[in-house]
Amino acid sequence: MSVALFETPQPLMVPGYTGYVPQYRYRIGETFGKTTHKIMLDPHIQLAERLVLSDRSSDNYQVARPTENDVDIVQSRFRYGDPLYQHPVIPGYEGFLPRLRGQFGQRYTASAAAALSGFELQQRREREARQQLWRTQQLQDNAAEPRHLLDRMVQANQWKMPLYMVRPEMTGVIRHVCAPEAAVPPARNALSPYFADPNDPDKYFVLGYTGHVPFGMARYGQSSQALTRSALSDFTHHYRRRQSTEWAPVGVVQPDPPLLLSPAEIYHKHVGLLPRYNGHLPGAKFRYGNTYGNDSRDGKRWLRGDFTT
Secondary structure, three states: OOHHHHOOOOOOOOOOOOOOOOOHHHOOOOOHHHHHHHHHHOOOOOOOOOOOOOOOOOOOOOOOOOOHHHHHHHHHHHHHOOOOOOOOOOOOOOOOOOOOOOOOOOOHHHHHHHHHHHHHHHHHHHHHHHHHHHHHHHHHOOOOOOOOHHHHHHHHOOOOOOOOOOOHHHOOOOOOOOOOOOOOOOOOOOOOOOOOOOOOOOOOOOOOOOOOOOOOOOOOOOOHHHHHHHHHHHHHHHHHHHHHOOOOOOOOOOOOOOOOOOOOOOOOOOOOOOOOOOOOOOOHHHOOOOOHHHHOOOHHHOOOOOOOO
16 A cells, blocks of 8 residues: 555645635535645635745755854954954853843844844944034034035034923023023822811812712712812811820829839839749739739739739
């Protein structure tokens, strides 16, 4: 039995090809290779004159990476001094290479050469732009002779280099005259309407605010701005009143300890013991509700018959 019986005749699309195949969606019952083979030979189907993938077997086409142009551009960096980057860049180099992140699908040396070539071309364009700017300034200052018509047009231009940045409304004013400007008040975006002063004109919620409005349930018949301003003013007044009364810290008055403490005395009358004291404290097991420091103050009171906590 011949092997040709098991092979799909040429031409065909390789299975896995995800491109467009005309009339493929209307043909069923055969493999992808046989279906595309019949489609490519069908004279009633309009196909492209050339294949999608060009045949490179006849013209001996080869691509060398990196290209000679990239290598020449990288090597030309020696004209501007001792370059940091040279060709070839050894694979495994962990330093920084400009524009290397945009190179994919090549060996490291080829990618580095292409990246350095693009970087050098960009540097050349920037040097040419700076040179052209310097040439324009020299021509306008009459420090250089015009060589052609473009240079004479640059000299006759009313806009002199270097140009200064001017606001659009001040283009008609001489650049050396300072125009008076009104002071711009600082932005108040960080000030919350909840805690703003009741006399603040911005103490309200904008129309369309869907959040909670404190003290706003019992208000109606007003505009959104007036309603939220009144509700926020009541909230601020209520908040400040509770802050000054209910939330005020409680002061505890205690007698001052004596200036001198006897080191030989364990239970001091005005000073408690340190926490985690492992010694005996009379009556400590029967008391609760205080910190250890407050409970151990005057520790001998239990022995004197004082059972208060």
